[in-house]
Amino acid sequence: MLKLLRIDVEKQHFLFEELSPEYARLGGRALSSSIINREVPPDVDALDPKNKLIFAAGILAGTGFANSSRLSVGSKSPLTGGIKEANAGGNAASNLAKLGIQAVVLEGRATGLTTLKIDADGVSFVDAGPIKGLGNYQVIEDLKKAHGDKVSIVSIGPAGERQLKAASVSVTSPDFYPRMAARGGLGAVMGSKNVKALVIDSKGAKGVEIKDKPLFKAAASKFTKGVLAYPMIEGLNALGTPILVNMINGMGCLPTRNYSVGQFDKAHQISGEHMAELMSKRPNSVPGHKCMTGCVIGCSNVFTDEKGEVIVSGLEYETIVLTGSNCMIDDIDMIAKINWACNDIGVDTMDVGAAIALAMEADILKMGDATGALALVSEIREGTDNGLLIGNGCKVTGERLGSKRIPHVKGQSLAAYDPRGLKGTGTSYATSAMGADHTVGNAIPNPLSQYDPASPKGQAEMSSFLQIYHAAIDSLGICLFASLPALDFADLQGHIVQGVAALYGETLDRDYIKQLGIATLKAEREFNTNAGFTKEDDRLPQFFKDEPLLPSGNVFDVSDEDLDRVNAF
């Protein structure tokens, strides 16, 4: 059984703790949300030392089960004031599990900026003075030099040190690109703990014990085969998540010009198809890149310039839309540079992209001005007034600038799907304890299904179902794209449950996934209620209800009664 590693960063004390009955058999988001709900005072300020920061490996981490190495980062969010979990790929979760650690719990506040080295010997507290103020890329470079290239590095950039509300947490991929647990300002919590980085080294670790190896192997193998047989996977491998640009634009739901319209006239310029064409001509570009250990899909990329120099990895759909079409920016190379700058500074491209669009609407820079947008992002590093503004995300920026059209729920900006045409996704935006978020329950219609994303009816059911499923998936540590095939092919869910049962050497309820998801959502809901959230917080901004989304003319018209049914477990 894996353990909790509690680290009191103030006292430089650490403790390996057996999972108490409340936390037993949990991992990933389920575990981090349970810990936050049970241990963090709901009314504490998110940047107070009494808040805790959790790094939880998923239930299947380190086992070799396909695509199950997501690392959940959890805390009370400085952006939303509610409970938060954001996860990223990389190999940190796998290394933690191999070290026998289900989750690391950071408590207190270090007196000086600190790097935590976690290995088979326990925890070392290293002075982070030499890397203070550095961007994530340099931090990774320096720590790799110091600790070797077998480690995982979790770090924050200048935005996290500044405790800005859109600050992200970086987790390295196996080839040392930063991947982001971007949402909810968890980098600011890490900054508030005066922790610059974690270095996780699994050398000498005993690995994860699987109780019934033959059964596990059979389940894992069937799951992998099922994922690879799923029709969409080939396209994801070839074009990555940017495959969605033309799809969602074609549906008229691509956030454009601060959610003013659902299609972008320059969509082709920022599409996966166009990127693939560019990458085929550019040296060193890598389509089908794998962001984490054990990935069998490869939906990421390494995006290079014409000379073959890496601009960023990976350049993903949400970033492309929020810093691209939503800001009327059509230059994919500039978007990639903005992405790099956000990664280096350590901010969420989505909340910052939404903030830039608001700054454009307020004439701080011109709509579509890519050079200006990149310069504005760089100002976060410099700490100018405008830099600090957008570094605090879309809500703070919009309120400061007097915007009447701030696309956020519970303080977190919306993702790259307009909720007026995709009302199931809109229902998830509204009702998730996480604030507006696409990974909690994104209802993209399958061409073969009868699901109508534009109907006001039936969205509560669709969103509830997906929120439960994805809460479980986030707890298992499985990536979103490996989880999609199991939505259409129910036998794949059986293979997941069988894999966990084999890992534990136990029989699991056939409703295991549903129960895991519901327990997670309940804990999150309970924390938020105790923190003062009411059903009035489960609403989309008024303009999505009033302004028809052209061309469809759709408004978000899922009833409040339906929204209130989503979390009625």
Add this chain to the structure above:
Amino acid sequence: MLKLLRIDVEKQHFLFEELSPEYARLGGRALSSSIINREVPPDVDALDPKNKLIFAAGILAGTGFANSSRLSVGSKSPLTGGIKEANAGGNAASNLAKLGIQAVVLEGRATGLTTLKIDADGVSFVDAGPIKGLGNYQVIEDLKKAHGDKVSIVSIGPAGERQLKAASVSVTSPDFYPRMAARGGLGAVMGSKNVKALVIDSKGAKGVEIKDKPLFKAAASKFTKGVLAYPMIEGLNALGTPILVNMINGMGCLPTRNYSVGQFDKAHQISGEHMAELMSKRPNSVPGHKCMTGCVIGCSNVFTDEKGEVIVSGLEYETIVLTGSNCMIDDIDMIAKINWACNDIGVDTMDVGAAIALAMEADILKMGDATGALALVSEIREGTDNGLLIGNGCKVTGERLGSKRIPHVKGQSLAAYDPRGLKGTGTSYATSAMGADHTVGNAIPNPLSQYDPASPKGQAEMSSFLQIYHAAIDSLGICLFASLPALDFADLQGHIVQGVAALYGETLDRDYIKQLGIATLKAEREFNTNAGFTKEDDRLPQFFKDEPLLPSGNVFDVSDEDLDRVNAF
């Protein structure tokens, strides 16, 4: 030298008249506009017997020069109150020229509904009682039966008989599909003359005399080769004019929801690519169909249903957009049926499509309701209040319904290019004597050129240049698509001039095309000025200046000063 055939339909008298010096060497639009300007009192009501209706063959008609058989129909327009020329393919112009007729001039009003039979013997006046009230398809069928399948038939449907302002004139293709001289309500003028049809039979005609045959042959051959070598021609042949749907949608300039937005989320469903896919599976569908004698391109189609029954031929871009995306209708089969109904009733799909969108905005039927739209078009035939309303076109419909967003200039509805993103086209819409029209000077950017269609600057020059060119092309009888290659490859213009010179056995000025165009535009401008038009009529509706076109945010901001420079010859 070809002659004028003047027909006094009231007195049942006809006269072959030598072309007077003012009309000599003119044809097509140049000739019809000159006749209107010199002979029609500018303040006469368009439906008064004193108005004249001209059917003019282009200068190159009947010679075998590629794509030069357009028939110009001209008159004072009941829709705009100004001068009007609309042209169509088919083989009527070719047959007229072979009969030695450069243009037919209809004068007066017949006492009973009449069919005019024009052949080598002159004109016969045939009682049209048996075909009164019939749609164009039945009229064509009946007249073909009576006069054989070597004739050309020019006819009106019930809308023309009712003298509705959006009534069109039908001209048969070589395979007896109706092609439409659709714009400006010229069908109503024909109806006001109590003429149901012209049957043109060139049997026994002596044909067109070409003065220098070897030179002509050389010029015609080089022109054909040049046209066929033009890069866009292959796409036009494969997909037809609907190739523009995805192109213009991608540019964010596709009229959608009564010109509310520049992209349609269901554009793929009505695109040339989708049509080609459907047609490849449907029996009897014909891509690359030729609408007229001597065509070397083949950009039309015969669009059939799944069983192979013809729905309509040809289903073209402007129709698809005005009755499709602009009404939020995404069912290409329903659009084809609406097209058929408009052709049969004899109304312009564009003005009627624009009127339907206004009726949808006014909740007479639901936005996107294809079945309702088809039923509404059918009401034109029945003569219900709503039918008569939309049969009178977009301006009458919008004013009657109290719309503040009526997309028209000089009473004629805009074409399928939003002027806010395509400002050269918008400048042509505003300043043409014809009212809003795409064929007079459509400035679609060539990917290779430096032309910026969204700039407020330089559009007067672009529009002036194109209006002069297309006025000449319409006078030569050459189709728009054969004329485009000559815009990019100037030597092709030389071949056209050489062809005309060889036809006449004369030397022509190297500025021949420009002079022909300017003379035509001057005549049209003069008529309109005398009819009371001022520069205030050369403006787009206010909403194109006030409402930003999403997503680009463009407004139409070409200055009034620039618009007033367009016609300052």
